[in-house]
Amino acid sequence: MDRGTVGSANRGRLEVDTRTEGRSEIVTPAGELDHHTAELLRAPLEHAVEQGRVRLVVDCSRLEFCDSTGLNVLLGARLKAEAAGGGVHLAGMLPVVARVFEITGAEAVFTVHDSLEEALAT
Secondary structure, eight states: OOOSOTTOOOTTSEEEEEEEETTEEEEEEEEEESTTTHHHHHHHHHHHHHTTOOEEEEEOTTEEEEOHHHHHHHHHHHHHHHHTTOEEEEEOOOHHHHHHHHHHTGGGGSEEESSHHHHHHO
């Protein structure tokens, strides 16, 4: 039974938009990133790297929740992008998502920016 709670199997809790801007592939997840929705983010990140777009900017400004599965998707994308000569930049994290990265220490392995504009300027 779906009560609309975090971790529920309600599809549609995550939407992912992608666009290319300059040398960056901008990926914008909106909603909740967890074990039910992780593939919705994993697929476009992997596709970008396969297409040679290895500077990935994840605009987290609309990401409301991220669990360990979501974190693993981002870490996996980072490894693939770096192996291809690129990297993953995280931008505009809301405090609730930033806290997950802080608690796990993952913020130390990503380039984190306050805003999308800052991420694109570097």
